[in-house]
Amino acid sequence: xxxxxxxxxxxxxxxxxxxxxxxxxxxxxxxxxxxxxxxxxxxxxxxxxxxxxxxxxxxxxxxxxxxxxxxxxxxxxxxxxxxxxxxxxxxxxxxxxxxxxxxxxxxxxxxxxxxxxxxxxxxxxxxxxxxxxxxxxxxxxxxxxxxxxxxxxxxxxxxxxxxxxxxxxxxxxxxxxxxxxxxxxxxxxxxxxxxxxxxxxxxxxxxxxxxxxxxxxxxxxxxxxxxxxxxxxxxxxxxxxxxxxxxxxxxxxxxxxxxxx
Amino acid sequence: xxxxxxxxxxxxxxxxxxxxxxxxxxxxxxxxxxxxxxxxxxxxxxxxxxxxxxxxxxxxxxxxxxxxxxxxxxxxxxxxxxxxxxxxxxxxxxxxxxxxxxxxxxxxxxxxxxxxxxxxxxxxxxxxxxxxxxxxxxxxxxxxxxxxxxxxxxxxxxxxxxxxxxxxxxxxxxxxxxxxxxxxxxxxxxxxxxxxxxxxxxxxxxxxxxxxxxxxxxxxxxxxxxxxxxxxxxx
Numbered sequence: 024x025x026x027x028x029x030x031x032x033x034x035x036x037x038x039x040x041x042x043x044x045x046x047x048x049x050x051x052x053x054x055x056x057x058x059x060x061x062x063x064x065x066x067x068x069x070x071x072x073x074x075x076x077x078x079x080x081x082x083x084x085x086x087x088x089x090x091x092x093x094x095x096x097x098x099x100x101x102x103x104x105x106x107x108x109x110x111x112x113x114x115x116x117x118x119x120x121x122x123x124x125x126x127x128x129x130x131x132x133x134x135x136x137x138x139x140x141x142x143x144x145x146x147x148x149x150x151x152x153x154x155x156x157x158x159x160x161x162x163x164x165x166x167x168x169x170x171x172x173x174x175x176x177x178x179x180x181x182x183x184x185x186x187x188x189x190x191x192x193x194x195x196x197x198x199x200x201x202x203x204x205x206x207x208x209x210x211x212x213x214x215x216x217x218x219x220x221x222x223x224x225x226x227x228x229x230x231x232x233x234x235x236x237x238x239x240x241x242x243x244x245x246x247x248x249x250x251x252x253x254x255x256x257x258x259x260x261x262x263x264x265x266x267x268x269x270x271x272x273x274x275x276x277x278x279x280x281x282x283x284x
Numbered sequence: 285x286x287x288x289x290x291x292x293x294x295x296x297x298x299x300x301x302x303x304x305x306x307x308x309x310x311x312x313x314x315x316x317x318x319x320x321x322x323x324x325x326x327x328x329x330x331x332x333x334x335x336x337x338x339x340x341x342x343x344x345x346x347x348x349x350x351x352x353x354x355x356x357x358x359x360x361x362x363x364x365x366x367x368x369x370x371x372x373x374x375x376x377x378x379x380x381x382x383x384x385x386x387x388x389x390x391x392x393x394x395x396x397x398x399x400x401x402x403x404x405x406x407x408x409x410x411x412x413x414x415x416x417x418x419x420x421x422x423x424x425x426x427x428x429x430x431x432x433x434x435x436x437x438x439x440x441x442x443x444x445x446x447x448x449x450x451x452x453x454x455x456x457x458x459x460x461x462x463x464x465x466x467x468x469x470x471x472x473x474x475x476x477x478x479x480x481x482x483x484x485x486x487x488x489x490x491x492x493x494x495x496x497x498x499x500x501x502x503x504x505x506x507x508x509x510x511x512x513x514x515x516x517x518x519x
Contacts, residue, residue, distance in 0.1 A: 140395055
């Protein structure tokens with residue numbers, strides 16, 4: 024039997040080393056169990072299927088633009104015989120509504136699982152609150168980006184959504200992803216600590232989600248503006264990205280109080 | 285009082301019987317008028333306690349009296365509703381966060397990752413503490429708790445006794461000078477109990493002196509203590 028002659032080391036491990044250790048552990052566990060990916064993936068593809076069926080009759084119809092307003096371009100449309108148009112900004116909005124629900128359905132797992140299985144005690148004994156938050160945020164961001172990477176092309180193929188300006192589209196998708204992952208992560212931590220799951224998660228997330236969706240819709244509109252002024256792109260997409268930065272900053276400052284009992 | 289004497293102090297109300305000991309200045313735990321409540325329910329109050337290096341303190345009391353809660357408070361996992369907890373390690377008083385670097389904790393409410401193997405669990409928690417475990421290190425640590433040859437098995441496939449053994453490997457990862465053991469031999473067989481006994485003895489005799497607090501009602505484990513604190517639930 025080994026005796027313990029050495030005192031505990033006072034060497035503090037940097038938060039980023041702890042962050043990447045936690046991220047690597049979560050990814051390894053996720054690849055093994057596929058709980059979060061399954062929850063988000065199944066929800067997303069089920070929603071895609073339903074959306075595809077529900078909107079099969081909706082077609083984009085030509086319009087005439089006059090004095091900044093759109094007018095029906097066909098007699099059938101004018102007489103209401105043709106289904107209303109489902110334009111690309113609406114499609115992009117719907118895609119994000121889908122991502123929001125998928126994120127809230129699956130990303131809570133990272134924290135709720137730790138609480139439910141009591142592994143949270145071992146984590147609290149071994150690492151700082153800041154590193155836990157950053158590790159979980161990065162894990163959620165990676166899961167969300169993977170889902171977005173798979174789902175977006177399928178969605179575009181299904182609905183025929185145009186991507187407008189590719190640069191602005193990419194900026195909106197990335198900024199939106201950061202915002203959504205940040206919001207989902209802190210709300211998941213709150214819900215897990217409150218011993219709640221799905222219902223509480225949604226209720227807690229609603230105020231943050233509303234602001235996020237408003238900013239997103241604003242930025243989504245810019246994607247489809249031809250030759251949008253740089254100032255508008257910076258204002259709209261930057262606003263969305265800034266909200267993500269704000270949520271991450273506030274969460275990093277407040278997470279200690281959520282994490283510690 | 286000397287550490288070798290068996291002392292028993294009862295708490296529950298606001299009694300004030302502080303344990304004095306031959307405290308070494310660089311490692312000690314001191315509780316002053318510590319109490320805790322969950323919502324409106326008061327669990328215990330007025331606990332004064334001082335444990336120093338080289339001592340083993342046992343905490344006993346009926347179910348629900350707050351033994352585990354007291355250990356969580358000492359570990360810095362739970363803030364006391366009243367009173368102060370002062371943990372001195374390497375000569376400095378440590379905050380609740382910092383004291384966790386100096387203690388090993390074994391408890392029924394501690395669980396390791398079932399989806400990882402025992403070796404992966406130890407490597408992960410070692411990495412969080414800045415410890416890189418080689419294959420030989422892992423074998424040594426698993427052998428120490430009687431799990432040699434089972435390191436690659438997922439913890440989810442372990443029996444409750446094996447999980448309890450793995451908790452000791454986790455608790456001893458950083459060679460902590462303080463050990464907090466809640467129901468230390470729960471689910472363990474005879475050889476497992478012997479391992480725990482050896483760990484407690486080794487902790488007591490380690491260079492500079494280790495410190496152990498054990499929450500238990502087992503008569504055999506109570507005998508390991510140099511002092512006993514009895515906690516009774518508040519009416």
